[in-house]
Amino acid sequence: MTMIDEIRRVAGAIPDPEMPALTIADLGILRDVRIDASGHVDIDITPTYSGCPALDTIREDVERRIREQGYADVSVRVVLSPAWTTEWMSEAGRVKLREYGIAPPRRQRFEVKALTVAIECPECGSPRTHELAHFGSTQCQAVRQCNACGETFPHFKEH
Ligand SMILES: [Zn+2]
Incomplete structure (x- = not known):
């Protein structure tokens, strides 16, 4: 090394x-x-x-x-x-975020813009989630709720 x-x-x-x-x-x-x-x-x-x-x-x-x-x-x-930019986040980082109960940022900027990629619930994996608040515990995070299981969770926003 x-x-x-x-x-x-x-x-x-x-x-x-x-x-x-x-x-x-x-x-x-x-x-x-x-x-x-x-x-x-x-x-x-x-x-x-x-x-x-x-x-x-x-x-x-x-x-x-x-x-x-x-x-x-x-x-x-x-x-x-x-x-x-959130695109600098490593694959390991994205996995850890999910394990931590935070939906990781989506990967492709153009997909985010076109809203073709869902933000999945870290609890049950459902793609049907909606935003409750644009700012959560940190400026980087929003608060979302899962339509399927009702879980509220932070989302690390793409930027
Ligand atoms: Zn859920």
Whole structure:
């Protein structure tokens, strides 16, 4: 394993402060890791939305964990452009969201636009669900209800 792979693995395993079931690698927040000839480590992270209150926590966690790995010289840079999109979320992240009772974001932007892809109930799997509130416990989430089993559940909105 190269040093970059190791740093990527350790930093990527850090849980997201708002959704601790998911890591920052699952969410696609960890963007890039570079190391120069003098051993300086640069890490780029992109928040799920700008003004994300968890961002400082994530930055501090990444710095601390990588220092603990023996890399004394670490900079964590917040990259806002290109903006984060739910398409950066990993397959593992989508599976974990569902296990956590949150409907994952739909995959294809054009399908979302055309409303051809249903948001399935994470409880019973029914595609017949409707939105109750556009904002849930976080700005990223909406609250939906299943028409089949009545379950209310969060949906991680596509953006
Ligand atoms: Zn249901």
